[in-house]
Structure formats: structure tokens, C-alpha cells
Amino acid sequence: MVSEKKDIRALSKQELRDFFVSIGDQAFRGNQVYEWLWNKGVHNFDEMTNISKETRAHLEQNFVINHIEVDSLQKSNDGTIKNAVKLHDGFVVESVLIPTKSRTTACVSSQVGCSLDCKFCATSRLKRMRNLNPDEIFDQVVAIHKESLLYHDKPLSNIVYMGMGEPLMNYKNVLESINMITSEEGLGMSPKRITLSTSGVPKMIKKLADDEVKFHLAVSLHAAIQETREQIMPFAKNFTLEDLRESLEYWYKKTKRRVTYxxxxxxxxxxxEKDVDALIQFCQAIPCKVNLIEYNPIDDGEFQQAANSAIDMYIEKLEHNKIPVTVRRSRGKDIDAACGQLANKS
Structure with missing residues (x-):
């Protein structure tokens, strides 16, 4: 039987205040409950100790706290941790904790499966089953923060929306989750420590700029030749490189923040060399940096990591053209936690 109770974290603070007034209580109770839910992250009404038992019972009758559970946790040889996160309706997504000497980063999911069809990514094979709610994204961050303290003795320092799903296809919920993560009433994290990674949805990139977001933007590019990009990311037929470049020029004009490719x-x-030259030309549209990522195989060999000489050619040519470039070595490959490998094998 479907529960008639409302998910309490779908309510704004004002709606919680209104609820308490409607039952003859005082509005400030709504503030107290809101703080327990978001700032203290409790998943049980009985833990709200500054509220009377009678009021807690009333909340129990009317509401439910739909929270995630870490269904299984895998630890990599390099310290990376992958969570299989069970949602309230039984779906599972994955999130990852990536520790380095200077930072600990949470990689969080925004959809169950994915709306897009990148051929090199395991998540795209699942198709999109549903969007995650803001609280389900928020909970992934809270869980990883606790694990960072427990296993690495330091708090979470950064968040990347690079897990399962295309964040810009779940725009409203993703932005609401970031608002709660950065709000003083939530986790109080600086938006400068958050990066949203998109496969490139031009219309939504412009919307990000119009909404004056303060976090960083990364674009999963992989080819600056339209025909090649369509071959590896078929959805790019509808989101052309020309449209993508225009949306990124708009982003930079509005935000003055460089993009990572x-x-x-x-x-x-x-x-x-033709591929590198096309990338250099694309990079000249706005200030940017290029992050060359090690490939993590997911299949029977259609995609193979290029030779080191090809990587060196990219680095040399980009640097010669004064385009900042870094090489990102993958973490957590032994537990399928690396970039492109999240596929719910559990």
C-alpha cells in the first residue's frame, strides 16, 4: 500500500511553519524541524530532542523522512570508497569518495541511470529510470562526509556532480540540492568547492548563467570535431559543437569563470594531430583548461586508451598554445569506481 504520508523534506521552511500554525502550534517549531532535517541531517523524528513527544508523534502521523541507505561500501587499494546507495523506492545509485593528500572529493549521482547515450560510459547502458530528489543528492554528500571523517580523518572538501546521470537533465533538483549544501541552514559549504559536470546541454548551460550560479562548470567534451563527437556521444546530433560553443561563450560573458573540458x-x-588542432580551436573561444582523463574500460574493446605518445602530443600542443592542461589519473579502478564505470553491478 502506498503511504499517504508526505515526504517532509519536500516542504520549504515556510511550509513547515504554516503546518505548525495549522495544528495550533507555534510557527518557530517549523524552524526547529527544518534545522534537524537539513543542518543536523537526522532521519528519525525521535531524534528531534528539543520538540515534545506529542509533537513528534504528530509529525510521525503526517510525514515520512525518505532517506537513503548505504547498501554496500567498497574500499579501493588507493583509499577510494564506492557506495551503493539504496533509495526509498528500492532503486540504487552509486557515489564515490576520492581522497588525495590535499582534498577529499565526493562524486555524487543525480539520476537513476542516465538520459544520454555516451557509448564509452557504463551508466548510459542503464537508461534513465528517474531523477533524484534534492534530499537524495544531499544525503549522498552527508554519507560521504561521514566516511571521510571515519576512514581518512578529515572532512569533505569538494563535491563533483560527475556520478550517474546528466545533472542538467535534472536541473531544478540539482540546483535545489546545491542550495541546501551551500546554505548556512544546510552544510554551509562554499559553492567554489562544487563542480557540475555536463555532457553539454547548451540551453541549460545558458540557464545556469542566467541563474547566476556560483559553482564551477566542467564539460565532458572528448572531441571538438562534430562527426567524431557524434560517433562517441550520439546525442550530440541534437546538441552540436557550434551550439555548445555559443552557450559557453554566453556562460563566460555572464560569469567570468573559465570552463574545464x-x-x-x-x-x-x-x-x-587533426583532433588536437580542433580542440585548440575550440578552446580559443573562452578561457578554459583541459583535463585529460585516463580511460577506464567498460566493454569488450571498442574503446581503448590511446598510446602515451598521443597523450604527450596533446599536452605539448596545448601547452604550446598556452592552454592549461592537466592529466587526471583514475582512482578506484579496482572497484569499478572510476570515471565512466558507475553501473550498479551490485
Whole structure:
């Protein structure tokens, strides 16, 4: 039987205040409950100790706190942790804690499955089953923060929306989750420590700029030649490189913040001088940096990491053109927690 109770975290603070007034209580009770839910992250009304038992019973009758549970936890040899996160309706998503000497980063999911069809990514094979709610994204961050303290003895320092799903296809909920993570009433984290990674949805990139967001933007690019990009990311037929470039120019004009291009170099796909030259031309539109990512195989070999000489060619040519470039070595490969590997094998 479907529960008639409302998910209490779907209510704003004002709606909680209104609820308490409607039952003849005082409005400030709504503030107290809101603080327990978001700032203290409780998942049980009985833990709200500054509220009377009678009031807690009333909340129990009317509301439910739909929270996530870490269904299984895997630890990599390099300290990376992958969570299989069970949602209230039984769906499972994955989130990852990536520790380095200077930071600990949470990689969180925004959809069950994914709306897009990138051929090199395991998540795209699941198709999109539903969007995550803001509280389900928020809970992933809270869980990883606790794990960072427990296993690495330091708090979470950064968040990347690079897990399962395309964040811009769940725009409203993703932005609401970031608002709660950055709010003093939530986790109070600086938006400058948050990066949203998108495969490139031009209309929504412009909307981000119009909404004056304060977090960083990364674009999963992988090819600056339209035909090649369509081959590896078929959805790019509808979101062309020309439209993407225009939306990023708009982003930079509005925000004055450079974009990071995430880029994997594959053997016989995008490993020629022509590919690098196209990337350099694309990079000249706005200030940016290129993050060359090590490829993590998911299949029977259609995609293979390019030779080191091809990576060196990219680095040399980008640097010669004064485009900042870094090489990101993958973490957590031994537990399928690396970039592109999240697929709910559990």
C-alpha cells in the first residue's frame, strides 16, 4: 500500500511553519524541524530532542523522512570508497569518495541511470529510470562526509556532480540540492568547492548563467570535431559543437569563470594531430583548461586508451598554445569506481 504520508523534506521552511500554525502550534517549531532535517541531517523524528513527544508523534502521523541507505561500501587499494546507495523506492545509485593528500572529493549521482547515450560510459547502458530528489543528492554528500571523517580523518572538501546521470537533465533538483549544501541552514559549504559536470546541454548551460550560479562548470567534451563527437556521444546530433560553443561563450560573458573540458584520448578515435588542432580551436573561444582523463574500460574493446605518445602530443600542443592542461589519473579502478564505470553491478 502506498503511504499517504508526505515526504517532509519536500516542504520549504515556510511550509513547515504554516503546518505548525495549522495544528495550533507555534510557527518557530517549523524552524526547529527544518534545522534537524537539513543542518543536523537526522532521519528519525525521535531524534528531534528539543520538540515534545506529542509533537513528534504528530509529525510521525503526517510525514515520512525518505532517506537513503548505504547498501554496500567498497574500499579501493588507493583509499577510494564506492557506495551503493539504496533509495526509498528500492532503486540504487552509486557515489564515490576520492581522497588525495590535499582534498577529499565526493562524486555524487543525480539520476537513476542516465538520459544520454555516451557509448564509452557504463551508466548510459542503464537508461534513465528517474531523477533524484534534492534530499537524495544531499544525503549522498552527508554519507560521504561521514566516511571521510571515519576512514581518512578529515572532512569533505569538494563535491563533483560527475556520478550517474546528466545533472542538467535534472536541473531544478540539482540546483535545489546545491542550495541546501551551500546554505548556512544546510552544510554551509562554499559553492567554489562544487563542480557540475555536463555532457553539454547548451540551453541549460545558458540557464545556469542566467541563474547566476556560483559553482564551477566542467564539460565532458572528448572531441571538438562534430562527426567524431557524434560517433562517441550520439546525442550530440541534437546538441552540436557550434551550439555548445555559443552557450559557453554566453556562460563566460555572464560569469567570468573559465570552463574545464574533460577529455579522454582513445586509440584510432581522437588521437591524431587533426583532433588536437580542433580542440585548440575550440578552446580559443573562452578561457578554459583541459583535463585529460585516463580511460577506464567498460566493454569488450571498442574503446581503448590511446598510446602515451598521443597523450604527450596533446599536452605539448596545448601547452604550446598556452592552454592549461592537466592529466587526471583514475582512482578506484579496482572497484569499478572510476570515471565512466558507475553501473550498479551490485
Amino acid at each position: 574533460e577529455y579522454i584520448v582513445w586509440n584510432n578515435i581522437n588521437d591524431t
